[in-house]
Amino acid sequence: MKLRSKRKYYFLQAIFLLSFTFVQSQITSAPTENDFETELVKPVKVIKVAEGHYFIDFGKAYFGTVVMHSKKQQNDSLIVHLGEKLNDNKLIDKTPGGTIRYQKAKLNQLDANQNIVISLKADKRNTKVGAIQLPSSFGVIMPFRYCEIENLKIPIEELDIYQKGYYYKFDDEAAIFKSSDTILNAVWDLGKHTIKATSFTGYYVDGDRERIPYEADAYINQLSHYALDSEYSLARRTNEYFINHPTWPTEWLLHTVLLFYQDYMYTGEVEMLEKYYDVLKTRTLMDLERKDGLISSKSDKLTGDFKLELGFTKPDTRVRDIVDWPAGQKDTGWKLANKNGERDGYEMVAINTVVNSFYYYNLHLMSKIADALDKTEDVAFFRQKAAQVKEVINNKLFDESRGIYIDGEGSSHASLHANMFPLAFDLVPDKYKKTVTEFIKTRGMACSVYGAQYLLEGLYKANEAEYALELITETESDRSWWNMIKIGSTMALEAWDMKYKPNSDWNHAWGTAPTNIISRYMWGITPKTPGFNTVQIKPQLHTLSSSEIKVPTIKGSIEAKFNLTKKGYERYQIALPKNMNGEFVILNNVSKVIYNGNPINKTEIITLKTGVNTIILVK
Secondary structure, eight states, X not given: OOOOOOOOOOOOHHHHHHOSHHHHHTSSOOOOGGGEEXXXXXXXXXXXXXXXXXXXXXXXXXXXXXEEEESSOXXXXXXXXXXXXXXXXXXXXXXXXXXXXXXXXXESOBOBTOEEEOOOOOOTGGGSBTBOOOOGGGOSOEEEEEEEEESOOSOGGGEEEEEEEEEEOOOTTSOXXXXXXXXXXHHHHHHHHHHHHTTTTSSOOSOTTTOOOOHXXXXXXXXXXXXXXOOXXXXXXXXXXXXXXXXXXXXXXXXXXXXXXXXXXXXXXXXHHHHTHHHHHHHTTGGGOOTTSOOOTTOTTOOHHHHHHHTOSOTTOOOBOOSSSSOOHHHHOOOOSSTTTTSTTOOOOSSBHHHHHHHHHXXXXXXXXXXXXXXXXXXXXXXXXXXXXXXXXXXXXXXXXTTEEOSBTTOOOOOHHHHHHHHHTTOSOGGGHHHHHHHHHHHOSOSOTTHHHHHHHHHHHTTOHHHHHHHHTOOSSSSSHHHHHHTTOSSOOSSSSGGGSTTOOSOOGGGOHHHHHIIIIISOEEESSGGXXXXXXXXXXXXXXXXXXXXXXXXXXXXXXXXXXXXXXXXXEEEEOTTOEEEEEOOSOOSEEEETTEEEOOOSEEEEOSEEEEEEEEO
């Protein structure tokens, strides 16, 4: 039960169809108070703990504070506790550990018939220079789900209490997902709320500990946000932030091209590409190439001058490979449940397979970006260079005797990461896809919540949808999204569990991989051409008996339903908005295809039209 008191600042979706002026105008502007919404949430549960002591559950965590309105005066002081986590006694954990939030506040008195906003103390780390600053009108806000009140002398019935949540403009109705798998539904809901709630700064930030944008965090955030809302100003603002605020990991720099490419594909606009084309070329790190085309962060070419060219303000910035995070005990100094951290024992050699897989993918995307800008010579240049790097990776970083990739040049160790990234980036030759995927399936979830994005992408690309779904809906292991729900969080965690990263927070959007994977790979709904002029729908719903989804796009919503009929036929109903064409890709062998009631010749691709399309596949 919620009482919604929202300040809406949306433009109608029709405006997007008529003009991209609004999107373009947001490119360089900082967020203002008008870009945000507030929501007043009533308690879902109020429990009397003792005389004058009450426990309140608002149902979900938001970034915000508490607002009270009392019908009676209390001249005595009142103690208020806010927190994200419960202890074993089902009360707020006042020593939650890591970066899980708790705060205690005191009111000197409770004035009748006044709106009282609980005043909170700012956290030094996430409000210092370098962190994203909030509009001054917000005051200090923190993430919390629970509230406790002590020393309440008036009847609780005389006190109205609300959680006041802040977030960037968000259309709750823009996206839906339901399926026959209730665990899958809960994981999607977790991701949706995470994306909504963590938008509270107007940028894609890493979480509440730092409130700083990082490229890899932002990329997963961007993909999941696009699966939930056709709002692009937040992503564009964050992308521009990275032009002058790059971060230190090699692979994070190599996410820059990915961020800008997805903006182009989802909006169809080239302005950002034109404006920052030269920066994007630099961020591919091709200046670090050695003669065979591979790159290394250990290269002598990574000079102070080049670091300045990359956008760093200090020439002595230490750029280094990350592969995944956190690293092992030796690297972090933490006592971890997994002493190897989230790298699956990765051997950090100079010529790194993960880094060079990212490099190849950057070159591949730059050829597409150059094509969008009619830079014919650059198209040929990047295609040639991408082909060269792909060939060298497969010649030098692949162990043919085992049919899998090694961690890098000179290494004999093969990790999950050295194989899932090449699979996700289409580097694996067809004849070795089986051995690579078989190896990947022996490693389980031996990566972080960040790495899971690429693990799942690779699996779906390799038609391993059943195994991918098993990972998404895993309930026995603590290395799962269900574990995040089970321990009590309503937003994605920074790590699978606190024991895997002791300083973790409970509000990290880089943990929302399933949200975009469900849309982009399980249902397979992606822009085939920029701006969704043509959509590709390539579903892999194998073990589900039913599902429905609504995906927002710049042209309007795509709505689709799936169910297995009593005869075991797969039935799809797909509704496309005006001015959008589509193609439906059939991945598995079928004996018969019926489109809009008419049998058609067996085909791998069905052309979809605006309006409702009905497809029945008979195995």
